[in-house]
Amino acid sequence: MTRDAHNDMPLPQVCIVDDDDGVRHSLAALLLAGGHSAQLFASGAGFLHQADLQHPGCVLLDLRMDGMSGLQVFEEMRQRHSALKVVFLSAHGELSSAVAAVKQGAVDWLEKPCNEHTLLAAVARATELSLAEAARARQQQMLRERWSALSPRQQEVARLLATGQSSKEVARTLGLRDPGRPIDPRTVDTHRSAIFLKLDIRSSHELGMLVEDLGASAQITR
Structure with a gap:
């Protein structure tokens, strides 16, 4: 796990999960311009199989994909207690599903195509929340070890x-x-x-x- 040399906290990861090649690479370019390198996944199943779900960070997750839907991937992440925070990507007309996902624990939702400023703000918010939760978990683990x-x-x-x-x-x-x-x-x-x-x-x-x-x-x- 990559860590910040100054505070020993893990560096956040950013993942993009979308079955549209053009969307994935467009988002990756926007993130790179904002100082983020992203891991790209063409399917929800591939993401769940290959990504480190316990490493804090953010995942940009398409709501509607072939195979597993974004909501199905999100539910699987919840079952595995993933450290990643989710920002859903939705197409026009998927507003109700996106709002429902946020109510279930997603950080935010963005309508495609994404505005660069809005995208970077959502990623920053999600990674900040994920890192804060990771820090609390590490503190709890340290306290449990001391108590033991x-x-x-x-x-x-x-x-x-x-x-x-x-x-x-x-x-x-x-x-x-x-x-x-x-x-x-x-x-x-x-x-x-x-x-x-x-x-x-x-x-x-x-x-x-x-x-x-x-x-x-x-x-x-x-």
């Missing part, structure tokens, strides 16, 4: 600290849960320091947000 690095006991303490309990309250709660394993508040403090270090956080407020983001709070046993 905690011991089971540390995770248990972290969930309680995330609710705003003090070390004394956490020690009391854990003691009530398991009378055979009493815990001292000072031990909770030690766990707290280790938890904050492993999760790279500095406050119980940050811990609360992290636990909520990960859905780890749902695992708390009352």
Whole structure:
């Protein structure tokens, strides 16, 4: 995967999926003039088979094609949780289908032939959304890995600290849960320091947000 050397984020890809040779190459020329190189696909099936659907970016997808329609390709992308954002290309008279596609999650639709400014604006918007989602996914993965690095006991303490309990309250709660394993508040403090270090956080407020983001709070046993 190609990445930006400055921020380690993947460089967005741009794909054109249209069964009309002239349209594909015309769009590619417009994109090239705007600083984008595009991958061209003559069919929806070929695109689904050859493209990296998990690499963020934008796909310009024709609504009506021989074989798989644009809507069928879009639905398959959704089923595969593709990172690509879709901008539909529609011919005159396909307005209702294009609007319906946007309501289903496409970023935009463009009527052919495309205006250069409108095309580049749509591609920029779609790639920006795709990269933002990719960044959020990477952040979530990093947080999950940090959470997994905690011991089971540390995770248990972290969930309680995330609710705003003090070390004394956490020690009391854990003691009530398991009378055979009493815990001292000072031990909770030690766990707290280790938890904050492993999760790279500095406050119980940050811990609360992290636990909520990960859905780890749902695992708390009352």
